[in-house]
Amino acid sequence: MQLQKAPNDNWWRGGVIYQIYPRSFADSNGDGIGDLPGITAHLDYVASLGVDGIWLSPFFKSPMKDFGYDISDYCAVDPMFGSLADFKALVDRAHALGLKVMIDQVLSHSSDQHPWFVESRSSKTNSKADWYIWADAKDDGNPPNNWLSIFGGSAWQWDTRRCQYYMHNFLTSQPDLNFHNPEVQSALLETVKFWLDLGVDGYRLDTVNFYVHDAQLRNNPPRGRPVSEDAAVSAVNPYGWQWHKYDKSQPENLEFLRKLRTLLDQYPNTTMVGEIGDDDGLARLAEYTRGGDKLHMAYCFDLLGTEHSSSFLHTFLSRFGRISEGGWPCWALSNHDVPRYATRWGGATPDVALLKLAVAMQTSLRGSSCIYQGDELGLPEAQIAFEDLQDPYGITMWPEFKGRDGCRTPMPWNSAAADLGFSPAGKATAKPWLPVAETHRNLAVDKQDAASGSLLHFYRHLLRWRKTQPALLDGDMQLLDVHPQVFAFVRSTDTQRLLCVFNFSDRPASYALPEGCKIARILQDSKLGGATWNAPNLELAPWGGLFAQLE
Structure with missing residues (x-):
């Protein structure tokens, strides 16, 4: 149901x-x-x-x-x-x-100190024997495959209780649980x-x-x-x-x-x-x-x-x-x-x-x-x-x-x-x-x-x-033309179209808005300074940006 x-x-x-x-x-x-x-x-x-x-x-x-x-x-x-x-x-x-x-x-x-693992490693027949990822060694004693731990070395640790390897993606004290169970x-x-x-x-x-x-x-x-x-x-x-x-x-x-x-x-x-x-x-x-x-x-x-x-x-x-x-x-x-x-x-x-x-x-x-x-x-x-x-x-x-x-x-x-x-x-x-x-x-x-x-x-x-700007909360997003310094996009809802422009460089930048993209007003309330609008270009200071309402 x-x-x-x-x-x-x-x-x-x-x-x-x-x-x-x-x-x-x-x-x-x-x-x-x-x-x-x-x-x-x-x-x-x-x-x-x-x-x-x-x-x-x-x-x-x-x-x-x-x-x-x-x-x-x-x-x-x-x-x-x-x-x-x-x-x-x-x-x-x-x-x-x-x-x-x-x-x-x-x-x-x-943790290897979790009661589930303590029981799992105690034998091959206990009620949680298959709760973790256990595998036999290869014939030469090596781990079952080439998987690695993010923290270094093999993702497999030998355990003398079961005479098997268990898997750990991180520390040997962090055994992986078996989600196939x-x-x-x-x-x-x-x-x-x-x-x-x-x-x-x-x-x-x-x-x-x-x-x-x-x-x-x-x-x-x-x-x-x-x-x-x-x-x-x-x-x-x-x-x-x-x-x-x-x-x-x-x-x-x-x-x-x-x-x-x-x-x-x-x-x-x-x-x-x-x-x-x-x-x-x-x-x-x-x-x-x-x-x-x-x-x-x-x-x-x-x-x-x-x-x-x-x-x-x-x-x-x-x-x-x-x-x-x-x-x-x-x-x-x-x-x-x-x-x-x-x-x-x-x-x-x-x-x-x-x-x-x-x-x-x-x-x-x-x-x-x-x-x-x-x-x-x-x-x-x-x-x-x-x-x-x-x-x-x-x-x-x-x-x-x-x-x-x-x-x-x-x-x-x-x-x-x-x-x-x-x-x-x-x-x-x-x-x-x-x-x-x-x-x-x-x-x-x-x-x-x-x-x-x-x-x-x-x-x-x-x-x-930001909470007063509907377009920033759940509006659609349209990326504008790629630029070597400036990253720009428009967020929009039925009631608002908001231009977002960011100069990701330590040098001044001039950015020409695409045709049909017209600013109604720059939103100074954002306090994101370092930018002016000299139509048709935006002039941005190093690391400068702006938010602007579009027509």
């Missing part, structure tokens, strides 16, 4: 989501680790940005080998972060402030339901295309060493030297996503955004979000690299327009897995004008947007000494790849405090889990609150102004 869907107000469609990395946002008890009460205490700040909701990276019970992305109990809060009561208080406060709450769900793998899917769906019943408004789904593997365990074909850097995988990582044809993105993955969607559709006003790491992330994004029966939205890594030229943006978004077929993206410029965009795009001393232009462009594209904590302050990537590294990925790949700690350092709240206000004054009993970055001191929240022209105030104004 077809279940009746609950109503959905589509708050996420065209919405802006603020990602919070709990370990690094705010520490309420002085132990040097951020926690749920710390987040709750700062939700007024988040609401002041004008975002629609928050995404919380994992806070579940975990041995923290991968800092919460290795879950040992899907339905419990790790004591490091607080309690279930603390989580409920967070949700209540967020909802009172008009913020939706999305949580990170890591379904592709668990219907019992596994049912058990995972129950954990998703648990938090929906507690009032969460949606999920960010980690590695959403990694759920199902090729049951025949066929070898991935060789790709050769990539000639250019991939945003998702460092060039020094041999994981990128294969075409990942069989270890992920299998057709059966779509069936599980439909089951997930059916579950969420029973809860009003909920949503899902999936993280996609694939050889062709854009195509997978379109496939996973089209049709209204799988993910509501997804993001890939194309905007999470160093490339941001106007020609790149035009080519990238032209292709998405051709293949999307109604799919819905969630655009992100930064997150907890990649260097901060201020450094990736702006170098050692990023120009604030570029940072303003970037977020204006991001939040003007057709789709939803995700902003990572601290990007509203323009935080650069922090430099972490090897002895201070925490990220196992970085420790393994050092020195050519330094891992993800540089984007995970504590949030700077108070420029005068030794720890930048991460822990309460007078309560700190331990140093922060990662060093605070001195390069963040003059960018702290208190400093930018006091400066009317700061990037923080620009974010607040932009996101609130």
